[in-house]
Each structure stands twice: as structure tokens, then as C-alpha cells.
Amino acid sequence: MKITIDIDCSPKEARDFLGLPDIKPLQEAFMANMQDKLTGGLSKEDMDKMFDLWMSPGLKQAGQNMEAFQNMFWNISKGNDK
DSSP states (O other): OOOOOOOOOOHHHHHHHHTOOOOHHHHHHHHHHHHHHHHHOOOHHHHHHHHHHHSOGGGOSTTOHHHHHHHHHHHHHHTOOO
């Protein structure tokens, strides 16, 4: 037996129903902060921190960052995402 239920509601209604917090004010504050940093210019330390967060530790070996990153995308595009 298979039962399918379609629920038509807004994201706010779904959050309220499930008891999840509304993070829109937090998201707006974060985006405003990021916009201020980007328009004001990021320091080298900020860029290093962002790069460290975005790249896995295995890709951070000296001299291999960009090559490993390109290989990862190349393998994904060929369907060999291992």
C-alpha cells in the first residue's frame, strides 16, 4: 500500500507547524555583514580563513591546491566523483 500526502503551505507555515525558529533576521544580519566586508575589502587573513573553510584539509597541500581543485571538478564532470 502506498499513501501520498501533498501539503501546500508556505515556508513560514511549515516552520511554524514544525516548531522551527525563523532565522530570517539572522540571515539578513549575516548577509549585511558579508556585504559590508566585501564592499569594504577583505583582508588577506579573511580570504585565508574563507579558503580554509571551503577547501578540505586534503586539498591544502603546498603547490597542489589549484590542481587538486581542478581535478575534482574534472572528475565530477566526467562522472568519476571518487
